[in-house]
Amino acid sequence: MLDILIIGAGPAGLMAADRLSSQGLSVCLVDQMPSVARKFLMAGRGGLNLTHSEPLDQLLTRYREAEPRLAPMIRSFTPDDLRAWCTELGQETFVGSSGRIFPTAMKASPLLRALLARLSSRGVEVRLRTKLVDLPASGGATVKTAEGATETIPARAILLALGGASWPRLGSDADWVSLLSQVGVAQRRLRPANCGFYINWSAILKDRFAGTPLKRVQLSLGDVSHKGEAVISERGLEGGVVYALSAEIRDAIEAKGDVTLHVDLRPDLTAEALHQRLEAGPGKQSMATFLKKRAGLTSAEASLLRETGDALPRDPDALARLIKALPLVTHSPYPIDRAISSAGGVSMDELTDGLMVQMRPGLFLAGEMLDWEAPTGGYLLQACFATGYRAAEGISQYLNQPTATEAAT
Numbered sequence: 255m256l257d258i259l260i261i262g263a264g265p266a267g268l269m270a271a272d273r274l275s276s277q278g279l280s281v282c283l284v285d286q287m288p289s290v291a292r293k294f295l296m297a298g299r300g301g302l303n304l305t306h307s308e309p310l311d312q313l314l315t316r317y318r319e320a321e322p323r324l325a326p327m328i329r330s331f332t333p334d335d336l337r338a339w340c341t342e343l344g345q346e347t348f349v350g351s352s353g354r355i356f357p358t359a360m361k362a363s364p365l366l367r368a369l370l371a372r373l374s375s376r377g378v379e380v381r382l383r384t385k386l387v388d389l390p391a392s393g394g395a396t397v398k399t400a401e402g403a404t405e406t407i408p409a410r411a412i413l414l415a416l417g418g419a420s421w422p423r424l425g426s427d428a429d430w431v432s433l434l435s436q437v438g439v440a441q442r443r444l445r446p447a448n449c450g451f452y453i454n455w456s457a458i459l460k461d462r463f464a465g466t467p468l469k470r471v472q473l474s475l476g477d478v479s480h481k482g483e484a485v486i487s488e489r490g491l492e493g494g495v496v497y498a499l500s501a502e503i504r505d506a507i508e509a510k511g512d513v514t515l516h517v518d519l520r521p522d523l524t525a526e527a528l529h530q531r532l533e534a535g536p537g538k539q540s541m542a543t544f545l546k547k548r549a550g551l552t553s554a555e556a557s558l559l560r561e562t563g564d565a566l567p568r569d570p571d572a573l574a575r576l577i578k579a580l581p582l583v584t585h586s587p588y589p590i591d592r593a594i595s596s597a598g599g600v601s602m603d604e605l606t607d608g609l610m611v612q613m614r615p616g617l618f619l620a621g622e623m624l625d626w627e628a629p630t631g632g633y634l635l636q637a638c639f640a641t642g643y644r645a646a647e648g649i650s651q652y653l654n655q656p657t658a659t660e661a662a663t
Contacts, residue, residue, distance in 0.1 A: 256410070257274070257411065258271075258274050258281045258410065258411050258413065258653075259394075259407050261395060261412065261414050261416060262285060262621070263290035263415075264426075266620040266642035267283060267285075267415035268291060268366075268369055269638075269642030270620060270642040270645050273650075274646050275378050276376070277650060281373075281378045282407065282409070283378055283380045284381045284397060285381075285382055286382075286385040289382065292424040293417065297635070298362025299362075301360050302362045303355070304636070305337070305354075305633075305635060305636040306355060306631050307353045307354070310329070314328060316628050318628075320602070320627070323602045324637055324640070327643070327644040328637065330643065330644060331640040331644070333355060336355075336639055336640075337355065343369055344368050345358070345368060354631055382400070383399070384398070386416070389433060389434075389614070393616070394406045394408040410616065411616045411617075411653060413618045413619070413645055413649060414430060415620045415623065415645075416428075417622045417623065418599060419591070420446070420593040421594075422591050430623065439600055439604050439611060440601045441599060442597075444596045444597070445504060445590065445597045446587045446590040446597070447500060447501060447594070447595045448497040448630050449496075450492030450496055450592070451490050451500075451503055451587050453490035453583065455490070463553075465487065466485070466554040467485050468517075468555065468558075469483055470521065471495060471521065472495070473515060474515065480495050480498040480499055484496055489588065501597065501629075503584065503587070513584055514582070515583075516582075518580075519549075519577050525578050528549060528577060528578065531548045531549060532549060532570040534548075535568065536568075541566055551577070559576060559577065595634055598625055599625045599626075602624055602625060609624075609641065616652065618652075620638075620641040622634075
């Protein structure tokens with residue numbers, strides 16, 4: 255009988271396969287897509303932000319409510335451990351100016367090729383276009399093959415690493431939700447994370463400025479704020495600074511309905527300094543020209559000021575306040591299939607410390623299936639790799655347990 259069946263060939267599943275195959279265990283890796291790690295490869299197109307170099311205690315806070323459960327796993331497989339693992343595979347890494355960590359190759363494919371070559375050398379079987387359809391109580395996993403046939407694959411342990419619900423066209427379609435519900439595993443509803451938010455832009459703003467970046471702005475929701483870049487889209491607002499606040503914005507919308515965000519278009523200037531620049535007034539200049547010359551605002555940013563629906567104030571103090579705290583109302587996050595990641599999933603209270611489902615011995619879970627979320631910046635992949643590593647440890651311990659007969663002798 256096969257030792258371990260891993261279903262889901264993303265970062266968590268691949269890490270577990272690497273760890274378990276290194277112990278001489280027989281591993282079969284199954285994925286429903288025509289090739290492995292499709293979302294990982296997509297992430298790599300932008301440089302593959304693997305993890306982050308900030309102090310570990312600070313890094314752990316990025317996981318919000320899930321920190322108490324994730325912290326031991328990430329301490330067992332830290333960002334330094336992830337970098338060392340990449341080096342073992344012949345892929346050096348470096349720390350960028352923002353503290354984010356990238357492979358020197360700046361893409362995912364060399365790392366993935368090296369890992370797949372190592373798995374192949376250890377005899378790991380990879381079965382593609384093979385989809386999980388059932389987890390029978392009698393054991394094993396029932397899959398539908400590329401030819402449309404169903405078969406039950408027996409294994410001493412099963413790891414599900416099927417991802418969340420974002421980017422379903424890359425394989426994370428969350429079909430496992432109903433399957434695990436039938437098994438009786440408690441879950442929290444999957445919701446979009448690291449996503450944009452709908453804003454009812456005027457037709458003029460959408461037509462002229464959709465796709466325009468807003469460089470170095472500060473976005474605030476109540477007392478929480480972040481600086482970074484945003485992007486105006488036809489639907490609303492997205493980009494790094496929005497993603498950094500997406501959990502708070504989403505939760506506020508769910509609690510209150512419409513939410514007012516505030517954008518500081520010139521966070522590098524105090525309101526007083528901005529007031530002084532605007533004090534002379536536009537004179538014979540157009541307001542757009544005046545705002546560009548005196549406040550450094552782009553055409554898109556000047557147009558944003560008009561989205562309040564009111565005429566722009568001529569009073570320099572009022573105009574400075576508007577530039578420093580432009581109100582934008584959002585009513586909904588983008589759909590989960592447009593999100594970078596998802597929140598929610600299987601409650602970790604359902605799992606042992608080794609990530610085994612308590613009510614189903616021999617069944618393990620890892621990656622984005624679990625109920626945690628994190629901002630972009632390397633935190634997502636770090637937790638996926640770390641939970642895959644922890645699940646592998648849990649599986650190894652489970653398989654090494656003495657049988658009832660052995661325990662009795």
